Amino acid sequence: MNSTRNPRRNPTTPNQTPLSQRRLKTKPVLAILAILLLGNVLWFISWLIPDKGKEIGSDEQVAVIDGDVITRQDWMVAMEDRYGKETLQNLVNESVMEKAAAKFKIKVSDKEIDLELALMRSAQDKFDTAMQNLSDEQLRQKLRSQLILDKVLTKDVGIEESSIKKYYEENKALYNIETSYRTSVIEVDSKKKADEALSELKDGSDFSVLAREISIDSASASLGGDIGFITEKQENVDEAIIKAAIGLSDGDVSKVIKLDNGHYAIVQVQEVAKGQSFTYDDVKEHIERELALEQVPQHVTPEAFWSEFKATWYYGEEKK
Template identity: 60%
Template sequence: MRSTQNNKLTQTSPNTPISQKRLKTKPTLILLLILLIGNLFWFVLWLLPSGEQVKGGDEQVAAVDGQTITRQEWLAAMESRYGKETLQNLVNEAVMEKAANQYKIKVTDEEIDLELALLRSAQDSNDTTIQNLSDSELRQKIRAQLILEKVLTKDVVTEDTQSEAYYEENKSLYNIPTTYRTSIIVVESKDDAISVKKELANGSEFSVLARERSLDTSSASLGGDIGYVTATQTSVDPAIFKAVQSIKVNDTTEPFVLSDGRYALAFVEEILEGQSFSYDNVKDRIKRELAMEQLPSSITPEAFWAEFNATWYYGEGK
């Protein structure tokens, strides 16, 4: 439309008075304005939710004694309880990616694999990070942490003799035993355990039965998932590790006795074979760890928000 109008204007006789030229272009400008308003109107209508979408906010997702819980109430509750933390994590990850580009920092898959292996072997029973995050989410979280550490320590010098001595003193940390991704169902008696085993044989899902029947409330809420079990963990009942050693991936153990006299069944989702890391494999990690010890422990990704103009729904800064 504009190119056509420009052609018309250029074709106007140079002898035409300026006032007459303006009169000729005025109707066209009015037409353009009407078209612009019309386009804006339809764009706004397109953005507005349809009647069906609006109605979706009132869709029932649960009911208690006849009292309904709508999708809108559900989503509002999730935002209220988890929204701020989730958004903060997303902003932190984005900020760290910006920092990686700014300071030309690289994080390799091998570095993330190393951190994952160390995390799994040293998992604390009270730390449910592995269970709560998917593999991709966990890798992204580790990546963001590695970027932060590399940014903070990029100008800190650590002597080779220090890192070599550290490796020798902590060599056992880098000899990682075989780990078993395990879920459990804990019951009161052997009869209860046999009953659960029969339900599994009849097609019931392990995670569903764990939520319904397991007496171990912390793992039951996670479908029985207790993370990765190793022979060296002191926070996990030794009977669990002994039981999972005898089965394959996606198999369930026979009922076995725990140290407190209760019975359990265990399911193995994944088996990661043990591995050892040489000094060359972990040298950069050790140097970074020693460098971090020289810095204040309170530095977090939020410290870089201002540098990369990060803002969010909850106001300025963190």
């Protein structure tokens, strides 16, 4: 959030984990960033599908501009042209990974997905923009597919337990996760505007819609005010925002606050993720898998398994 974040402090201050030591924890984020973005598109396209009984090629009007009509068919064709290939690829990849899990007898538990979610939320990187508008179910499915792929790739790679224990002992701080707050902000340049915005919210206006309309922080405004998960000790977010957020529960909206840059803001907490501490037994398999991934070919994607599971698609090409 450009207009509300303070300059970053020295990254090597005591009690702050160096970026190089965070690598294992954040690696799954980089691997699934692209397909998570496609999840949004899949949801949006599914929403566009007409009600049962209507033809997809219907001439139903969805917009009119100075007499020019845009039909549902026009809309659907445009969506398929822009996003159809990527969305279909995402669906095929998920199906292929499920086939791989069955073939290699791979299991992915809810507990494992919960761990990956907690680690991602504490990574404090730009992953949160990819999570925007993803339902919990969509996000968990993406993580499940990635975990299956990782387990397939590392099933024959052995890691000494001493290496796993050594990494855990050297990086225990990574697995003591603070409570974090999924936060949205509306930022304006005067208290009067902030008071007016708060009044609108109390009258029932949607926070994300209002943020897109009036917030002067362009980075967060484009996401409906969403700045992702923040923690009490976060160093790159205005302290006033942090103080406001940690006093709120899910769905609550703060009073008007003043920011360090002289602007005013309103904060909403969408979700509170309680802090967790993970023991060696909790994260042993996670660390082992991440260390093993260092020993397998890089940039392996689900497409590498399409041929094995006879997957084809109909965009004028066949994956081999």
